[in-house]
Amino acid sequence: MYSPLIRYTLHLADNALIMGHRCSEWCGHGPVLEQDIALANLALDYVGTARNFYQYAAEMINAADPAQKATEDSLAYLRDAGDFYNNHIAELPNGDWAQTTLKEFFFSVYLQAVYRQLLNSADTQLAAIAEKALKEIDYHVRWSSEWVVRLGDGTEESKERLLKALDEVWLHTGELFASDDHDAQLIQENIAADLQLVYTHWRTTVEKVFEEATIAVPAPAKTAAWMGNGRKGIHTEHLGYILAEMQYLQRAYPGCEW
Amino acid sequence: MKQYIRKYFYGDYGEGRNGAADISTGQAKQEWPLWEVFIRSRQGLDHKHVGSLHAADAQMAIENARDVYTRRMEGVSIWVVESKHIHASNPDEAESFYDPANDKVYRHPTFYDLPDAVKHM
Numbered sequence: 001m002y003s004p005l006i007r008y009t010l011h012l013a014d015n016a017l018i019m020g021h022r023c024s025e026w027c028g029h030g031p032v033l034e035q036d037i038a039l040a041n042l043a044l045d046y047v048g049t050a051r052n053f054y055q056y057a058a059e060m061i062n063a064a065d066p067a068q069k070a071t072e073d074s075l076a077y078l079r080d081a082g083d084f085y086n087n088h089i090a091e092l093p094n095g096d097w098a099q100t101t102l103k104e105f106f107f108s109v110y111l112q113a114v115y116r117q118l119l120n121s122a123d124t125q126l127a128a129i130a131e132k133a134l135k136e137i138d139y140h141v142r143w144s145s146e147w148v149v150r151l152g153d154g155t156e157e158s159k160e161r162l163l164k165a166l167d168e169v170w171l172h173t174g175e176l177f178a179s180d181d182h183d184a185q186l187i188q189e190n191i192a193a194d195l196q197l198v199y200t201h202w203r204t205t206v207e208k209v210f211e212e213a214t215i216a217v218p219a220p221a222k223t224a225a226w227m228g229n230g231r232k233g234i235h236t237e238h239l240g241y242i243l244a245e246m247q248y249l250q251r252a253y254p255g256c257e258w
Numbered sequence: 259m260k261q262y263i264r265k266y267f268y269g270d271y272g273e274g275r276n277g278a279a280d281i282s283t284g285q286a287k288q289e290w291p292l293w294e295v296f297i298r299s300r301q302g303l304d305h306k307h308v309g310s311l312h313a314a315d316a317q318m319a320i321e322n323a324r325d326v327y328t329r330r331m332e333g334v335s336i337w338v339v340e341s342k343h344i345h346a347s348n349p350d351e352a353e354s355f356y357d358p359a360n361d362k363v364y365r366h367p368t369f370y371d372l373p374d375a376v377k378h379m
Contacts, residue, residue: 032290034311034322041325143321150314 004182005123006060007085008192010075011180011231012114012126013053014086016133017076018239019107020046021246022094031097038143042104045136050076052129077250081240082233085180088172091230091239098158099165101147105209106169106202108140110176113201117193126191145209152213162215172236174221176202180231292341293319295326297333305337313338 002010023043030036054072061070089107094100115137118130151158177195186192203220210217228234249256290312296305308327313319319338327333347355359365 032312034313034326037329038322038325041329146317146321150318 002061003064004180004186005191006057006064007180007182008186009053009057009060009126011085012129013050013057013075014084015090015111016046016053017050018084018086018242019090019104020044020050021242022090022092022100023104025094026100039100042140042143045133045140049129049133049136052132056125056129073250077247081235081243084235084239084243085231085233086235086239087230088175088227088236089169091236091242092169092172093238095165095168096161097147098151098161099168101144101151102162102165103169104140105144105148106173106176106206108137108144109202109205110198112137112141112205113198114193116201117197120190121192122190141205145205148209148215149213152210152215159214162213166215166218170218170221172221172227174223175227175229178223178229178231180229290314293323293338294341294344295319295323296337296339297323297327298335298337299333301334305335308332310341316340 001007020043023039023046026036026039027043028036030039051072054075058070058072058075061068087107087110089103092099092103094103112134115130115134118126119134121127121130148162151162153159177199179195183192183195187194203217207217223229228236291314292310293313293316294310295308297308298305311319311322311326313322316338319340320336323336323338328336
């Protein structure tokens with residue numbers, strides 16, 4: 001199986017790709033032209049970051065076993081759901097505008113803390129990719145937190161929708177901080193982000209933004225065994241549908257180009 | 259009279275409320291105001307008008323402008339101003355406004371004899 005570093009790199013890549021795919025689903029369906037373009041931009045940021053991580057993962061996989069012939073494309077299009085290591089929140093359905101922006105808020109604040117720590121990673125390649133991605137994620141945080149405030153402190157309906165979205169999404173925020181079996185080793189080697197520290201940043205930021213949005217922050221979401229752990233390849237039912245759509249062309253016409 | 263035109267507002271998408279708002283009630287008429295966007299392409303240059311967009315407030319207008327008008331590295335600074343604050347000359351008055359300048363050629367500094375030593379004029 002893959003080394004802990006390769007698995008961790010794939011986890012970072014999968015998170016970006018799957019969330020990017022979800023954002024791209026809004027393309028052509030945005031509530032107004034300007035926000036449609038905003039979400040397409042977020043999607044492109046994520047997919048660009050995913051490419052960087054996949055290319056690095058492919059390089060390491062091929063170095064370990066040249067027979068593998070992994071590429072960024074084979075990693076994205078030819079793995080099954082059980083081999084994806086993204087967090088559940090990335091694969092959740094978009095729902096309405098409130099659910100989409102709230103999801104993006106929780107997720108981008110989490111990634112912001114992860115990438116900030118990776119800036120000092122002993123793995124210089126991860127550090128370099130994180131540095132580039134961080135500039136984009138900082139904007140995602142700004143964009144999504146403003147929407148959370150706008151909806152939470154907006155009209156009666158917008159608040160109601162945000163609270164409904166919170167009910168849907170909050171449950172899955174605990175899984176963001178559930179670690180993989182190899183995390184301790186990678187943190188020890190100063191390679192991976194320490195999820196305890198990530199959580200501190202995440203909780204503080206969520207509290208700050210929710211206060212402005214006049215929304216109460218729920219008690220920390222508990223993770224239960226039945227919920228699985230995306231880091232270990234155990235996902236919600238939604239990931240299979242995403243992959244079915246995303247991978248269809250390469251599966252049906254292997255190696256096809258256009 | 260009820261008018262059903264499929265029109266999306268934030269929150270409508272994917273919600274199973276059929277996306278149809280009765281626009282005759284006025285509920286669907288709450289459009290965001292229009293903003294004019296000015297972009298400075300490089301340090302030292304002026305901000306230039308590039309277009310307009312809809313946004314709920316100035317903050318959102320700047321972010322929308324960033325997303326709509328600077329995706330291909332067009333800018334380093336953005337100004338937005340709500341369109342209603344811009345006052346324009348009336349096209350119907352163009353004749354009295356601009357035509358009188360037509361025969362005032364002496365307003366151009368083209369009637370001086372320049373010494374040969376002066377270059378780049």
